[in-house]
Amino acid sequence: MCPFNFKLDKSCCVLVTSNHTADLKQRRESERTMCSPMTKPICLVTNVNSSLCVNTSALEYLSNNDTPVVVVSVVGLYRTGKSYLMNRLAGKQTGFALGSTIESKTKGIWMWCVPHPYNAKQTLVLLDTEGLGDIDKGDSKNDAWIFCLAVLLSSTLVYNSRGTIDNTAVEKLHYVTELSEQIKIKSPPSRAAEEEEVEDSHFVQFFPNFIWTVRDFSLELELEKRGRVTEDEYLEFALQLKKGLSMKNTNYNLPRQCIRNYFPTRKCFVFPFPAPEDKMVRLETLDEGEISPKFLNVTKQFCDHVFAASKVKTLKGGYRVTGRIFGHLVQSYVETISSGKVPCLENAVVVMAQIENQTALQEGLKVYQSGMEQVKSLFPVKVSELSAEHQKMSNMASTEFMKRSFKDEGQEYFKKLVEEVDKHYAELIAQNMEASDKKCQQILSDLYEKMNERVQRGEYAKPGGYSLYCTHREDVITQYNSQPNKGIQADLVLERFLSEKSVEAKLILQTDEQLTESEKKVQEEKEQAALLEQQCKAERNRNLEITQLMQEEKEHHKQRMQQLEKKFEEEKLHQQQELERALERKLAEQKELLKKGFNENAKMLEMEIEQLKKEKNKESGNIFKDFFMPILGTVLSKVLKL
Template sequence: MDKPVCLINTDSDGKLCVQPAALQVLQQIQQPVVVVAVVGLYRTGKSYLMNHLAGKQTGFALGGTIESKTKGIWMWCVPHPTKTGTTLVLLDTEGLGDVEKGDSKHDTNIFCLAVLLSSTLVYNSSGTIDNRAIEELQYVTELTECIKVKSSDEDVDDSTEFVKFFPSFIWSVRDFTLERKIDGKDATEDEYLEFALKLKPGTSKKITSFNLPRECIQKFFPTRTCFTFPFPTAPEKMSTLESLSPADLSTEFLEVTKRFCKFVFDKSEVKRLKDGHTVTGRVLGNLTKMYVNTISSGAVPCLENAVIAMAQIENVAATQEGLEVYQRGMEKVKCSFPLELEQVSSEHQRLSSKATQAFMARSFKDTDGKHLKVLEVG
């Protein structure tokens, strides 16, 4: 892809919907995908980071005004720069807390989708990681109501399972001007993050409210790191950031940006389903469609159901793929008729084996062999 496309938008009724053009792009990607999503308040420079991950200066819309530029979730698929045979899928999300939009439920859904679809989640904020910044990450406290791990009619809290399936977490602090010191000593970026997430002792309502978002981040995202970015350039040039040359940007800002990109490329894992099955672009497209349809219907996405649904979709397609391999081969055999019965039988066996191999390469969780039997009968 030479530029991003809209993956998820809202329809005329205000409901989230998946864009067919983006699904077509994903359907063509047979490789495993590393999915990096960025979330955060609007106008905090999310798109700039994503453009750098794509290796481009422009692409995702930056905007130079107080308005939120990105709407919905936009996608950019590029070859992974360090993992051969892998596609890097970048998801730039609509800015949270847009005063013009004023729809907290919509923001929660966008945040929830970013968590569900990504293997690395980047949270972008501005200034410092203080109590206000953590309170602005209120969406993390709502995930227990927005995502289920297991399919159950009972209203049970299975959020302790989230850690097995949630993405790794990066907190990107933009326009950071403070010294990173704790108790008078220099602190690393990760130490700074952990200090900000430290819980207060006590059980009062005020302390419980203070601790809740910190507990959720610690519990749901045990793999987390932090990057603190200084101001990239002079304030009067910030509105034209995407057109500035490296010479116009702070060397320290460029150094942190380079470290950030290297970390994402080296540490971000391939996206996997609940059972560890590798997600390809095609599977990611089906997952996106399923999650968006579930949320738009007012239901809660379930990770267990996602695996079951993906298995059904992939196994039906795998059966069809196997049948096509067999049928194409037999058509070529027919062109060689007449043949001895022994030769036809030998070709049948060879093509049946090839069909089974094609099926096995795509199928997953066909534990009872139901779909393989369909292929063998077919």
């Protein structure tokens, strides 16, 4: 007679995920849909009594935009028609205030966010800035900061002027000569003394494209000895340097040299008068038939060029800016300027990285936790099923984190994400084990209820009672093993149950007068052997599950490392492209200087070019290091202790 009739539990619980992963992804994508386009511009930065302040409504709007932004700013003297160009870029006749008097209409910086005409996945952010040189304001320092903000925030900077590009027009762009004092690339602690002297030569890596638009141009595009020239050749002619080291030549060259050094590309458009003088005051209300066809043609060429050539705004290091990051960027720069400090590109990246990485951490954890809620509702489940769902949701959390994070040096925030995810996973394992334990105990309690009643009535306390007891106990075990979805604790709870009932079984065995003493001894040994077998089975299955868990976690770690490496490679590529564009521009500028005989200037550029080459070679190495260790201890210690 065998005390226990053991059978392997071959039932399997089915984890019904339905389409929850797809639904979750769809829901989150829906949350990330670009906020509805603005119907009209809103103020981004107010400028009251020469004090700059960010408009909270504009920040709130930007915070809901996760699409990359292409930012186009227009600057120039007041009453030169800047707002009209911005309206045309928005595809509208009206929007930004034009005004019809000598008084400056735009105050501060106004923003209009519209879908990008060429790329549905990008947002075109148009910034119309307060006119420079407003006689009512009389604050050149304030004008300089407005100009500085336009440079810092934009992908393309449009400088708008009237008449011609002569020396007077260039001198009015004196703000560009002050940029090296108003913007720093690196924070002082990380800047060597020799680097400070040539730091402004690196602006070309981070500054926007430059477009000079000349309004009400009435001359012929012709140059003496060259004849007919293009608009771009006209601009280059105006930006030519004069040879010689006299103070007069130095002052003449300074703004021109800054434009040539700082901006990666230069473009020019000349606009004829749009309409007769008596109609100019109501330009925004004129029908196209009342506007000069030549003016409309140049306007179209201008808009087409801006849409095609303007790139997504990036931070130092090549990090792409979304609407949300752009809002943080505006706030950071305005707060820095208002505090009397000089905006620093390196510091801005650090601040943006901290904000975005912390948000990325929370968003990634949110994806994991919400994704695991449905699994939790099905507890208890098998370890393999819980592990599979954990890996899937953990990968989704990592992907979500990677979308938003940047410059996560040392993987500080990614490590925190993994720690939080694994901590939550350990808690889920414990909860799953607890749910399994409770369920198994309840099943055995229900199945044993009739046997317990028989014990209480003394039905087994008679000759042959032990044999009957064993038969009923085997029925309980068989029924227990046939129950589905018992979870990880099934064998352990059964072993504990049989151990608890061993005293009861021994007592019934000893009082059974039908059995001889030798038979009782044999049965007692069988009881002990069967109990030991159940203990071994529970331990064996537990070890198999732990081994499987460790193997799956190692595989999961490999996947995490692959995600990290991919992220590093993307960031390295952006940095390489940034350096290549800067190097390209410097080489082109050097070639132009040599061609025109400015050998001394070209020689000075050589040092900048060599520095860029060194940085490029340094960045071309593999910056990814697999020093991130898998966090298995937290999870496994939970399993081993329970």
